[in-house]
Amino acid sequence: MSEWPLWEVFIRSMHGLAHKHVGSLHAPDAEMAIRNARDVYTRRNEGVSIWVVRSSDITASSPGDKEALFEPANSKVYRHPTFYEVPDEVENL
Amino acid sequence: MSAEFQERIEAGIKIEPKDEMPEGYRNTLIRQISQHAHSEIVGQLPEGNWITRAPTLKRKAILLAKVQDEAGHGLYLYAAVETLGVTREQTIQDLLSGKAKYSSIFNYPTLTWADIGAIGWLVDGAAIINQIPICRCSYGPYARAMVRICKEETFHQRQGFEIMLTLARGTPEQKAMAQDALNRWWWPSLMMHGPPDADSKHSAQSMAWKIKLFSNDELRQKFVDQIAPQADFLGLKIPDPDLKWNPERGHYDFGPIDWNEFYSVIQGNGPCNRERLQARIDAHRQGAWVRDAAAAYAAKQRAKARVA
């Protein structure tokens, strides 16, 4: 028998918050993945909503691409409000 | 890669599954995390022995929840092992074939209800001391699994201590039962931190890789220092004539540990080694039809969805 597929589990911990990755588990299908996720990851009211997605359906950036992907942002300090000098007398800015 | 990798470890940058890592680092983690996972799973067996015989419904509900947590811990850790490139099936096979080890503490029997108290208080207590530093270890998935686990362990230790306290304040027979459990679990619990630093063959490298942050002897001392006053509070006596507070060191001194017993149990000669492994083999075999049925059902649903 082949192994049950791997699923990534995302949980919304409270209304108003985004789903967050909490871990993974094996299950034969999505429905069972949700049920297992409930037992494995929400035994203490950790969530109000669960997403599961097959791990094989996730495309991830690779660590080798880190520079190409993230370096350009490093030089653009002017995207942060702290880049700008505001005179002390000016308020609400 | 080795120097670069070490620099990264020293800078405290976590290693993640897709990052390059030395084979030795990967293999050490596979061995350690899978051993840890197996310990959580096999660790359900001694306590499971008392679920149907818990003295009250409340105690039964608590013990069920505790044992279910241990199953969860096993699953978080199996998932962490898998990120290192070993299949779940292989990891389980390694346990069932006897190739992989689990904590030798679980090869001791639970003879009375007081053992459930002693396990929570001492065994989970020792586990917490071992596990808290791992929350900061260099491998991301292991560290994150450990954060979840540590959050849940405090309940385990407290429920055990509460059982001991109830027995210690009960009838003379109940107090004697608590003392007997402490007598039997004390030394095996001290062994949970692993062999003495001088004989610990993997320690130095693991510490350099920040998989391990404190030495076995440091962890053991911390455990003794925490437990000794708690035993006093319970009015129970730790079975070690050499145990006493040393004001100069600011620690408790304690007597020598019988490491022959430890190695003998690891080698398979503990009171319950065979029984524990057989229980896992039986569970795996008896659960085969459920796994197969669920997979067949899922395949059928997929086929139906394709047609529709």
Ligand SMILES: [Fe+2]
């Ligand atoms: Fe645990």
Ligand SMILES: [Fe+2]
């Ligand atoms: Fe525990």
